Amino acid sequence: MVIMKAKVNKVTIQIMRGDVYSAGTVGIAVQTNSDLELNETLLAKAGPNILRETSLIGWCDVGSAVMTGKGNLPDPIEKVLHVVGPRWGEGSERGKLAGATFECLRLAESNRLKSLALPPISTGAFGYPLENCAKTMIGQVID
Known part of the structure; x- marks a missing residue:
C-alpha cells in the first residue's frame, strides 16, 4: 500500500507499507549482519543458491551493502541487496546508516x-x- 509518493529530480519515491518481497521492484534490500547471515524469510523464499552466493562473499562492513542474484524469488525481482546497518547505540549510527543507504543506491x-524496495534499515531488532x-535515508535519496 502506497502511503506517500513524491518525485525528486528524476527519481520517484514511494513510501509503502508491506514487505519488500511483494513491492513489485526489480531490486530488494534486506537487512543482514556483517557475516551476511540470511533471515529465515529470505532463505525460505530464495532457496539455497542465495546462501551460496553470500557465503562466497563472506563479509560486509557495517554501513555498506553487497548484491547477489535473486535465487528462487519471483519476478520481477532480479537482485537482492544485503545491507548491514548499524545497531542503535554502537556509535556513529547516523553516518553508518547514511553509508548503508548510499551504498544500496549506488549498487x-x-x-x-x-x-528498488528499500526498507527502514536498522529499525526493529537493531533498535534504530x-x-x-x-x-537519514530520505536525505540520502534526495542528495
Whole structure:
C-alpha cells in the first residue's frame, strides 16, 4: 500500500507499507549482519543458491551493502541487496546508516536496476528509531 509518493529530480519515491518481497521492484534490500547471515524469510523464499552466493562473499562492513542474484524469488525481482546497518547505540549510527543507504543506491544505479524496495534499515531488532531512520535515508535519496 502506497502511503506517500513524491518525485525528486528524476527519481520517484514511494513510501509503502508491506514487505519488500511483494513491492513489485526489480531490486530488494534486506537487512543482514556483517557475516551476511540470511533471515529465515529470505532463505525460505530464495532457496539455497542465495546462501551460496553470500557465503562466497563472506563479509560486509557495517554501513555498506553487497548484491547477489535473486535465487528462487519471483519476478520481477532480479537482485537482492544485503545491507548491514548499524545497531542503535554502537556509535556513529547516523553516518553508518547514511553509508548503508548510499551504498544500496549506488549498487542499484551501477547495476541499472529500474526500481528498488528499500526498507527502514536498522529499525526493529537493531533498535534504530524509525523517525531518525526516515530522515537519514530520505536525505540520502534526495542528495
